[in-house]
Amino acid sequence: MANRDADITLLLEGTYPLVRGGVSGWVHQIIQGLPQFKFSLIFLGSKSSDYEEPKYALPSNVVHLECHYLWDGAFASRPKARPGNNAYFLKAEKFHEWFRNPRIGYDDELARQVLTGLGQDSGCTAEDFFYSEAAWEQLCASHQRFCAESSFINYIWTVRAMHAPLFKLASIAQNLTVTTGLFHSVSTGYAGFLGTILRHTTGRPLILTEHGIYTKERKIDLQSIFIREHRDYLSDAPDKGMKYYDQLWIHYFESLGRLTYCNANPIISLYERNRQRQIADGADAARTKVIPNGMNVAQFVALRERRPDKIPPVIGLLGRIVPIKDIKTFIRAMRSVVSQFPDMEGWIIGPEEEDPEYAYECKSLVHNLGLERNVRFLGFQKISDILPQVGLLVLTSISEAFPLVLLEAFASGIPVVTTDVGGCREVIEGNSEEDRALGAAGIVVPIADPEAVARACIALLTDEAKWYAAQRAGISRVERYYTEDIVLSDYMKLYTEALES
Structure with a gap:
């Protein structure tokens, strides 16, 4: 090639x-x-x-x-009666048996025949699947076999959508x-x-x-x-x-x-x-x-040098404004933080266009909790402009993998409070004896627990020794284990x- x-x-x-x-x-x-x-x-x-x-x-x-x-x-296609390819549907049904029961073993050749036949006249076109007699017979048999007590109409539409x-x-x-x-x-x-x-x-x-x-x-x-x-x-x-x-x-x-x-x-x-x-x-x-x-740590060193002498009273959440990020837990946590520290600010930094309805709900929650003066929606921002102004980064997601934003925070000299999702605990606390010896780079909290988030934020922002220890741990961890060079290699x-x- x-x-x-x-x-x-x-x-x-x-x-x-x-x-x-x-x-x-x-x-x-x-x-x-x-x-x-x-x-x-x-x-x-x-x-x-x-x-x-x-x-x-x-x-x-x-x-x-x-x-x-x-x-x-x-x-978009219009219904038109057609017989359908019975031989293909028999192969497809055999293939579906593996989906239902993987223990029977994966047949690569059968998979090839079924998958490469999709959309082909020699296999099964979309029109065949949606409108043929062969497809109808298989749909009826599957409904009777697996969910006869459920709505047949709903079954048809679900299978069609799939x-x-x-x-x-x-x-x-x-x-x-x-x-x-x-x-x-x-x-x-x-x-x-x-x-x-x-x-x-x-x-x-x-x-x-x-x-x-x-x-x-x-x-x-x-x-x-x-x-x-x-x-x-x-x-x-x-x-x-x-x-x-x-x-x-x-x-x-x-x-x-x-x-x-x-x-x-x-x-x-x-x-x-x-x-x-x-x-x-x-x-x-x-x-x-x-x-x-991994990340290019070197480009964040300058951000550390731009940090103010005092820890900024700003808690930042950097991410898309979507439900899986659980922005509402962050907002509710800010209410508890502000009740003790009225000058504390919460910055929600990320695009809103993916789910405008959810973004509207989050803004309404800020209004209902009387947090307009403390919680700000900044939209998409250059992280190089934002991170030096933030005293603590918070992640309240209900699901994550290995968030790059945690590494960016560490490289910028910012401790983190994060929910216990994905690889977050591993990043905060280390994943080996040598790594854990560097110390915790922040605090891990349960999912959907605003009070735990608030307590963790207050604990770090009001204890300079703890904050600086977390900062040192984060910088050491990202520089030792999570560089871009390792990933690219x-x-x-x-x-x-x-x-x-």
Whole structure:
């Protein structure tokens, strides 16, 4: 493949370059840091109306970008009676048995036949799946076998919503115009499914990096925000087809994850706890590998020098204004902090456009708690302007992977209060005896506990000795274990080996 258009094609679901965030920042870091490789990008989004212009200027080694929106025109075709391909549906049903019972063993050849047949006249077109007699018979049999007591109408709409994006992904794979050396998906889910099809259609390897565990995040979403955010286009049925089938969606995303694990090598996580979770979810342990986040520490040294002599009475939260970041817990914590220290400020620093409704709710909460003078929404800001002004960084997320913002805070000389999610405890307290000997770089608190957050903030901001000890620990930890050079070296080696395969 010496004449390939790109060395690496990144498969990006809901992230770079149209959405800011930790994963997007990591992608930008990898592309910029490895200029010897040519990258192409495939962005997968929900609906085109959900996104604006790219948030990042693409580096010169990005040679191709294409954006696809899985729910645009998802059910645009008109119904037309057709017999359908019974032979294909029998193969698909056999493949689904593995999803239901992985112990029977993964059949790579069967997977290839089913996945490469999606959208093809020789296999199963979208019209066949939605309108054929063969599909109808299989739907009826599956409903009777697995959930006969539940609404058949809701079952139809749920299954239809699950499969509509898969046909779009098959079309993307079949119409790929870029020749590439390897595919690198930055999640399982839809991006991982696309990577799996591309691995079968091109014969090129697939690498997977999971920052957070996709299936875990979808479970959280299903319990809180996923249905609310997607209800308008997941189904057109009365009652929107989702009310009784949350568990079916969870199994669906678990299946997509397991399928990606069977097709990716290596399978990378950011910390050991997530590697163990991947293995528990079906990944082959021999394929798994941990590569933590890293950063260019040198560029933050100047920020330490700009810090004032006194610890600023400012508590900052740096992140997207979305429910999974649990901004409301931060706001409620600020009420307790302000009740003891009226001059304390809370800065919420991050974009609001991803979930305007949630951002409005957060601002209303600030108003209802009488915190307008103390809590400020600053929108997106350059961290080099903000971090020297902050006395403490807080993360109240209900789910995270390995937040780069923690490393940025450490490198800038700022202690952290964070919920006990993802790799946060490991970053704050260390993950080895040698690492832990550096001391704690902040305080870890439970999820959704405003009073615990407030106590931790007050403990650090009112005890200079404790604050400076945490500052020293954070600087030492990031400089020793989490540098950008380590990350780029690991990925350069992975890419080189895969391209030579």
